[in-house]
Amino acid sequence: MSPPPVRVLLVEDDELMRRSFTVALERYGYRMRAAADGLTGLELFREEEFDLLVLDVMLPGLDGIGLCRRIRETSLVPVLMMSARGDGLDVVAGLEAGADDYVVKPVDTYVLVARIRSLLRRATYAPLPGRGPDTGDVLVFGDLTVDTAGMVVTVAGSPVALTPTELKLLLEFAAHPGVVLERHTLLREVWEYGWDGDSRVVDLCVQRLRRKLGRDRIETVRGFGYKLRR
Structure with a gap:
């Protein structure tokens, strides 16, 4: 079918x-x-x-x-x-x-x-209704948890609603904690752009993530990009 x-x-x-x-x-x-x-x-x-x-x-x-x-x-x-x-x-x-x-x-x-x-x-990364955390696939960064199986994100135990793009961006950061990810890398991996992508979409999506997860969660590395703090 x-x-x-x-x-x-x-x-x-x-x-x-x-x-x-x-x-x-x-x-x-x-x-x-x-x-x-x-x-x-x-x-x-x-x-x-x-x-x-x-x-x-x-x-x-x-x-x-x-x-x-x-x-x-x-x-x-x-x-x-x-x-x-x-x-x-x-x-x-x-x-x-x-x-x-x-x-x-x-x-x-x-x-x-x-x-x-x-x-x-x-x-396809959207959270699945009714799915709780799957402890076998949970990444923990302080009070931030990312369940990569159920696609559930929580801060201090409270679920956080993310758009598909915000979620995929967070998953990219969570896969490389503490590693600086350049804007063009994020454009390629999250937005599927080549070198002609507009880095403003990255900057503004990071801003939205910070508002939802906490402003200090994602660190700016000037001249390079961003990293998720461990």
Whole structure:
């Protein structure tokens, strides 16, 4: 039996681009729903189950940044932001709001599909509902525990909700405790980028991890990267 199609919600106000991406992604086998504004997108998200969201930044009513924040209040679903600006303002705002990755428009369909596939692979690291710690696969760093079998993360005994990207980044750190991991290494291992990746996605995801795990948990090694303290 073949697996069910991946359900994708696209929120894009440009009608031509919305139709173009919808048709193109359907040809790749994705089951698409689309909305032309942020509020409609939020309604669809609340009414249906989706495996991944693609959100434009500039949307009428509720922009993509605000929409991402609203979604992150209740969901860890993977989010890919689309920005028409390459100056970094939209990128930083989107990643700070909880997005996992971004692309800059105009974007070729094959690039969009590549980023979607990468995000979906990361989603396989998502915590499993109802799984408790498996003591055979628990890594302990002070009061931080990482159950690599059940994909459960706790701090001082309390579970911590992480997005798939945050979880995969933490697993990468946990596999190399005390070792400095360079940004380009993390881009390759977590985001599946080559040398053309944007290191800001690493920096901002590390910031989000620090807010959830404790600010001193991941140390910055200036000029090199980051390391998880033992």
